[in-house]
Amino acid sequence: MSKSVEKVRIMDIDYDAVNHAIVGWTRLKESPILFPYAETVKHHHDHWNGSTAGGLKGEEIPLNSRIIHLADRMTCIIKNDKPVIGQETKIIKQIERLSGKFFQPLLVKCLKELIMEESFLLDITSDFLPSLINNYAPSIIREVDLDGLMSIASIFAHVIDNKSTYTMRHSLNVANISVCLAKRIGFSEKEVKMIEIAGLLHDIGKLSVPDDILEKPGRLSPEEFNIMKGHTYFTYHILNSIDEFDTISEWAAFHQEKLNGSGYPFHLKEGQLSIGSRIMAVSDKFSALSEDRPYRKALPNDEIIAELNVMVDSGDIDGKLVKILKEEIKEIRGFINKEVVLNKPVGSQKK
Ligand SMILES: [Fe+2]
Ligand SMILES: [Fe+2]
Structure with missing residues (x-):
């Protein structure tokens, strides 16, 4: 069923x-x-x-x-x-x-x-x-550290990914790829944990998208795509409502923005997109292209890189990050295909 x-x-x-x-x-x-x-x-x-x-x-x-x-x-x-x-x-x-x-x-x-x-x-x-x-029933205020947040984000990632049979591992893959890129460019240990949480939650706004759009066995109509476009807006506002999530919400929610300003929904430009947001955009694209979609099968590495290079040439995504991704592609492919133990921080599982 x-x-x-x-x-x-x-x-x-x-x-x-x-x-x-x-x-x-x-x-x-x-x-x-x-x-x-x-x-x-x-x-x-x-x-x-x-x-x-x-x-x-x-x-x-x-x-x-x-x-x-x-x-x-x-x-x-x-x-x-x-x-x-x-x-x-x-x-x-x-x-x-x-x-x-x-x-x-x-x-x-x-x-x-x-x-x-x-x-x-x-x-x-x-x-x-x-x-x-x-x-x-007044809210219970409880302080949670980054590892605690990670365990909650991991549960949400499963809920988000389970919205559609086409995205069964998508958030986990995006988190893993983001961690790999962040480590390579010298993020601190704390920042690496933050980008992992951002990756796990980057599509939380998809909870607002009707299932028949997420599960559609074909390309979306223009109207359906317009509804889908709203998901990053919801991601931003859901995450931004959490104290201390300013940076995580931006890294997570700007994954459809483009360096040339033609992305959505905020039409941010190069100078407004931090390295964390750029990592998320590249990780999201790589992950999506490595997964089956209703209108195409998962692409092999060389075709993914070719697609990403076209996006770099168009001024959509960061060429430096795509270069690092190419160098790390073997490791990334390894953990994309690996089973993830529930509720454990994703980055800690691939050693
Ligand atoms: Fe997304
Ligand atoms: Fe995504």
Whole structure:
């Protein structure tokens, strides 16, 4: 089943797939920062009556998982193209049908009470949701060092790459190539870690692109390409909202900018593109050309270099970096084809 078909099927309230819960648990339990959430994720599709294969039953299921399960299935019922007030009868009918089967009856009762308040329905579909959540449950501020950030970025990279079967290793490849180039041009140890994080997250804005565009088995139409063009804008603003991420957000988000100013979305020019941003652009191009796409197969080294040279001649990307890349191509090809251990800093795996 393709990813987009699976995502459509899971919007059917009765189709309660557990595979992604196990995948999520596998990734989170290895993370030094996010491991406390692993069990909640693992059981968030377990049925109250124990009918899920291999799942827990009743109160054995963590309470957080039971709540998330109910909330998750409820989102399948709400029609976003209609006013949310007025949908309460339909929501309750569907949820009650599964009370005692999928859901704990007590939680269904709580939901029924909440749903009768218009403000609850408006809250859960509101543009103000982030600040509303902050009011109910103020953010937990936790200091995380670069290695901790790396482990979180690594999980996000898997989520981003899994959006499409065509990009299964793309973010990891971009991070690896960027680390290789950064070391060659003398980045400090801290800067190398920063560019690895930027590589892992450079396409995080693709989470805003519809799956049918990312999974399209052919070239994008001009309109679809325009939607795709927005992804680096989202990358910039998602990452720039994180404290201390000023440099990482620029390195990550400017990978479609060109030295001659004809890139997108900010149309930056040579003098505005730091060496980190230029590394990201070259790494992204190399990685993309080394991967299968719906309209072409992965290219061999000599064809990739020929393509990159055309881009250098057009004033798109940095010729000095392409030269280094050519010198390192054997090593780069080696780790592009290597399996990556989940949640471990990518650069540390290729020794
Ligand atoms: Fe991109
Ligand atoms: Fe990319």
